[in-house]
Amino acid sequence: MHAVVVFETLWGNTEQIAREIAEGIGVESTEVVDAVSAPADLESSVDLLVVGGPTHAFSMSSEKTRESAKQQGAQNIPLRGIREWITSLSSPRRDIAVATFDTRVTTPRLPGSAAKKAMKRLVALGFRPAAKPESFGVHGYSGPVADGELERARRWGEQLAGNGAPR
């Protein structure tokens, strides 16, 4: 199995989760790439696409919410996020499974999920959902990742690869 994990991050939390998911899937066969440099055409050998980003304003980030993050101290403001990358992405020419995840604040628990929005768009493009969109908790806007979430991300990756214990 050849997997690609495409992530967006401003404070680094979503990248940490993305790298754990890749460990769970199996690093030898998994590329981890940020949404700025991810290609619009996936290599023909890719069987599983995983896409994740921070939830901003109940959805995927936008230029406006990233600007707001900058004002709140985020140092790494990507030129584009997963929303813009998905817009640039070509429809798959064969069966490719997709899974999406996001990071969200643990308290207060807000409605809305970047992962759900991303999944909707990816399915509309023709990708086949491999799992329900998943969320991972962070403390506050800047993190850190909440206790146990890195381990849960790794297990989720194992499940995606089909080699983990069932839930």
Ligand SMILES: Cc1cc2nc3c(=O)[nH]c(=O)nc-3n(C[C@H](O)[C@H](O)[C@H](O)COP(=O)(O)O)c2cc1C
């Ligand atoms: C402008 C802005 C809006 C946000 N809106 C939400 C939200 O609607 N729901 C939520 O749970 N977290 C929200 N957050 C918190 C982010 O989800 C959090 O900063 C992110 O998970 C951190 O991941 P990162 O380090 O990869 O950027 C928001 C953060 C920013 C900067």
